Amino acid sequence: xxxxxxxxxxxxxxxxxxxxxxxxxxxxxxxxxxxxxxxxxxxxxxxxxxxxxxxxxxxxxxxxxxxxxxxxxxxxxxxxxxxxxxxxxxxxxxxxxxxxxxxxxxxxxxxxxxxxxxxxxxxxxxxxxxxxxxxxxxxxxxx
Numbered sequence: 001x002x003x004x005x006x007x008x009x010x011x012x013x014x015x016x017x018x019x020x021x022x023x024x025x026x027x028x029x030x031x032x033x034x035x036x037x038x039x040x041x042x043x044x045x046x047x048x049x050x051x052x053x054x055x056x057x058x059x060x061x062x063x064x065x066x067x068x069x070x071x072x073x074x075x076x077x078x079x080x081x082x083x084x085x086x087x088x089x090x091x092x093x094x095x096x097x098x099x100x101x102x103x104x105x106x107x108x109x110x111x112x113x114x115x116x117x118x119x120x121x122x123x124x125x126x127x128x129x130x131x132x133x134x135x136x137x138x139x140x141x142x143x
Contacts, residue, residue: 058078
């Protein structure tokens, strides 16, 4: 069943305000959230929020019951959260924020791009997300 447009618009309006983020519409109804030319998450027209993360981050999210392994790429870092209604907007936005921080940290390791992560307080972001110890460890391994 397609995701309701106002629900997707609510998520897009929040995420598009983050520094360096662009939102692109793709064929088939996919909405991609981009940072530094990379898709850090996308919403498919069926309400699936897919996030490409590392395997340890995905495992921590799945173990905490916050996401599920991606149905096609379950042995990779891809993970999925199903947006069923308005009650899922906050969690979807939190997951996208986590993926955004993950990508900012990842890009900051590239030469000349370290300053991109200067504005990210990783500890505060993890606190807001409600990260457990396993997720903290997986994310902090990148910092």
